[in-house]
């Protein structure tokens with residue numbers, strides 16, 4: 719049996735690593751006042767793959783003639799830790815973009831997790847989510863697949879390949895294989911139909 723050295727455990731107090739998500743505590747780190755506009759939906763986000771899902775959804779709804787799907791959008795700069803400000807944390811205690819507030823309900827509704835936001839908007843406007851049991855389930859299967867699979871690609875492959883302070887072969891190999899497998903799944907599915915769902 720191979721004897722492994724005990725892995726070095728990062729201490730969040732380390733100056734070099736004490737950035738963004740590399741801290742073992744949740745909650746607000748500083749006082750913050752976020753802007754609130756006039757539109758029924760207020761979106762706090764960034765143009766990352768998780769962030770743009772919500773703006774794509776809003777634009778698709780508008781394209782379908784839903785005038786109430788009007789939104790204001792504000793940048794949350796995750797590189798500058800905006801996601802740990804007090805107002806943002808009140809909307810998403812998990813400090814990740816995207817986060818949305820619906821002011822058109824009887825009282826404001828906070829919505830976080832990109833999949834939850836897409837489902838909320840689909841149900842609210844009764845669009846892009848079929849009522850038929852089989853089609854609805856197939857849509858939800860792929861909705862949950864993408865929120866489940868995304869972290870292997872971004873937080874897994876992307877993180878260890880591009881952002882980790884040192885290149886480590888095992889996590890790079892593992893997440894590269896998983897990412898390629900997911901891309902192969904997409905290729906095979908899209909060979910049979912024009913959209914995933």
Ligand SMILES: N[C@@H](CCC(=O)N[C@@H](CS)C(=O)NCC(=O)O)C(=O)O
Nearest residue numbers: 738739766768796814815816831832
């Ligand atoms: N499961 C979440 C993931 C959201 C997420 O990871 N957001 C990233 C940007 S794409 C973020 O806010 N990162 C900031 C951080 O980790 O501190 C979702 O689907 O909404």
